[in-house]
Amino acid sequence: MTEGPETLEERDDGLRILRLRTPEEAAPFRSSFAGAYQDVFASPPYNERFYTSEAMGFLDSYLRTPDNITLLAVKGATRVVAFGIGVPAARRPDIVRELRGLVPLRSAFYLAELGVQEAWRGRGLGRRLIELRLELIDTQRFSLAMLRTSATRNAGYRMYLELGFEDMGVYMEVPARRLDGSVRTDRRLFLSRVLAGSRES
């Protein structure tokens, strides 16, 4: 029998935070991850509609990206209630296109995804999934953490500022399929933070 993914934390509320390394390790969580991903981004300000196969494909694709950090908060054996994923910024062509010349992209780590199922919000899970990813980034290679959030500057935005991120004042229009089936863009804003322990801090 193969071992399951590494458990980083067991929380008082019964959730386990797991670090996944391979698509094979992720197999038992794929469909539940897809459900969580669909739920989280279906609500405002995103109103996005992802197919199950698309969301599963994202998970596989992140796990195949070298140096990814893929964390899931899981209830029971396989129920995914939250996710936090990051990859080197240089591995994301869309990010490279927007930020080339503005940011030292080879030294930047991109916090690509964060979501907590609505019923589990407000208990510190989102914050923890950010902190854990920041702790796991190799600061010998990466000096900057970056992310994109809604330009509506919502609760997520305030949370990132509290965690030491700065508003870069750089925006990007992100096209996505919306709940009504149309494809429209919404405006996102980049935030960044110098990593503690890196040579630049």
Ligand SMILES: CC(C)(COP(=O)(O)OP(=O)(O)OC[C@H]1O[C@@H](n2cnc3c(N)ncnc32)[C@H](O)[C@@H]1OP(=O)(O)O)[C@@H](O)C(=O)NCCC(=O)NCCS
């Ligand atoms: C943003 C998100 C991940 C926060 O997750 P969470 O587990 O609720 O976050 P935490 O409990 O760690 O709270 C962090 C901060 O978020 C804010 N917050 C949390 N729950 C909130 C709620 N229900 N309503 C408003 N603000 C809330 C608070 O400012 C909180 O700070 P505090 O701890 O000082 O009170 C979650 O709301 C979410 O998945 N949103 C939809 C997807 C999204 O916006 N992702 C981020 C894209 S970059």
